[in-house]
Amino acid sequence: MHSSISVSNEGNTAQALKVLLAALLLYCCVLEVVAQAGFPRLSRIQRRIASGKRDALALQPTSAEGAKTVLLLGNSLVVHGVDTQLLHKEMAPRLQSNVFAIENTQYLDWYFGLRRLFAEGSHPGVVALCLSTRQLISKGTDGEYFAHYIMQGRDLLSVRKEAKLDVTTTSNFFFASHSAWLGSRASIRNWLLGELMPNVEQLTAYLPQQVSAMPSGDVVVGEGMRRLQTLEALCASHGTRFVLVIPPSMRPGDRSDELQAAAESVGIRVVIPYRAAEMPASYFEDGFHLNSQGAVAFTEKLALALLEEEPRN
């Protein structure tokens, strides 16, 4: 199919094509640089995550003061539900706490995240992972953010197997693991939308998919135990003790008691500071996350439970 345009027009279009391609390439480079350098400065959440990671990487089994180090990992349930200063105070001087929480993360994020933390030199005395039973057995990850900021590139095929990813998602993870822009684009878009349409925050509360019914006890205990044993083995291979912390839930029937009993029978510690539906509803901010009052109550009990779990030297 030959074009009917004149030679000079063809020449102009060729020039325009080159300009457009060059501009697109340049724009992509700028995006990458902005995502690498600007995003952590722009985003308060990303600053908190970067600082949490820095601290986690610097951890050794005991602190300079001789306290055993505890790395508390988790998601928004930790961000909202744990008062970090109070936790630090309550556990001192025997234990020194460090909190590293990333929103939207679940089991797979933290299993592969821990592999990366260990590989990059983190060496805490205790790893306490705070996840609900549903999050423990979930196959989900935090998508491209996880691929860039949490997992190691060399774990991609294991992630594909564990998360049952299709080829397209696997390839998306591969590219995101090499590009800060791809890794952070969802967060940047949310931040921009919030800046341009402040009301949109009201809408986002209605957008998430509805939560499906809780799986049966057999499924929770079966899959949960397999995963707890994997985490325990990973931590043990780096000389670190592992504890699972189940955060408070408003709804009963989260199967945490059954999981705790099964875990204890094989020597894996599962800490449940508040049983499901034990904490008053007034301590919850949105039916899921704790408010400041709830955070204080949970943190105090969490500190006590971790101190009890940890034998005195």
Added chain:
Amino acid sequence: MFFDSTAYIVFLTVVVVIYWRLSFRSQNYFLLAASYFFYGWWDWRFLFLMAGSTLFDFLIARSIGRSNDPAHRKRLLILSLVLNFTFLGIFKYFNFFVGSFVHLTSVLGLKNIPVSLWSIILPPGISFYTFQEVAYIVDVYQRKLEPADSLVDYALFISLFPHLIAGPIQRPSHLLPQVQRPRSWNSDKAFNGLILILEGLFRKVVIADNCALIANAAFDGRLEGPNLMVLLLGTYAFAWQIYGDFSGYSSIARGSAQLMGFHFMVNFRQPYLAESLQDFWRRWHISLSTWLRDYLYIPLGGNRLGSLRTYINLMLTMLLGGLWHGANWTFVVWGGIHGAGLALERLLTGTREVAKSSSFAMRWLWRIVIFNLVCVAWVFFRIPSIRGAYEQILSAGTWHWLPVYGVALEFLAVYSVILFLVDLQLEASGGEYLFETRSLGLRVATGLVFCVLITLFGANQENAFIYFRF
């Protein structure tokens, strides 16, 4: 490999760069291999089905082309049609018909019929390449087209990756000659192709995926419905979602093809500016509507057999067109609404284009009426059960207001208005490409604006292109 994935952008770049370094025949071999790789990306097992179907139709068409015996030619045509539609039927409609049969028998009081539903995975794009193969066989049978001499050329015509999964359904007379003749680099075509790709990505990830957030929340009951506001929000959001999604896919497909020197037919011409239902179907999914017209409506007799038969033909064509979209009675109802609307329109206005001779205000009034009529039909398209769709429509009588509805409306308005403005420009210019007749500087700037919008406002959730499942 979805068109809006990074993998596709890398794949397309590599293919285009290698492609233009090859000689003509090598280009075809290379593109065929690339297209099969693209298809196998989803599930390599379906490659055998497509390859087998391609080989079969290639051989049948050659036999039809060589034969001068009308009866033999007809037998071959019927054999091909039966086999093509059998494959389509098994993979796409088996469970639908068996499920409907079981339901019917249970309604009639016959319980425990020993029929089990199979877990059949729908091969991607089977509806599209089957229709393309059928068009080829029929054209060869009607001697409108010479059968292809080369299996590679024919296989490439069927499987050329930009149209393989969700069209546009290419007419053999348009695409096959392009495959059979050498293609030369044309900067104009490539530039337009790149702009089309950017426009398509904008339509998909900025418009469709953001509107999908509202449509899904409304129809999945997350906006505390059903009530009139939820129905309106869900319906309008879905109307822009499906349009952005499918027209975006088509634009990326056309743009990708143009980077390799091919030209695909335009699949959408501002359908929400239609002034009648007939006009809507001249603008919406043009490759399917013209296929249905030429290979179903006209062979059924079209409008040549009297008024009643014309209405029946219209209805039949739209019902089958609806069923083509998916194995669910809701799609049949969707097709039925359009069929009834087209028949009624014909009954009231004949073949006159009423709106065309009306004043500016009346034309816009017609556009609004037609858009809303199309939206009512979309409810049946979107909701997976007739009862669910019916309940949603009934909820129009319930009024309830929440502050979040205002935010959702604002969110939806921002995205739909942008696409509406793009359509107004295309409608005013009458061109195939945005700002086609304006300066190159403006067009480069438009491409860049699309790129900025795609990268900064593309929705987070991964929505597969809706038409991939058809």
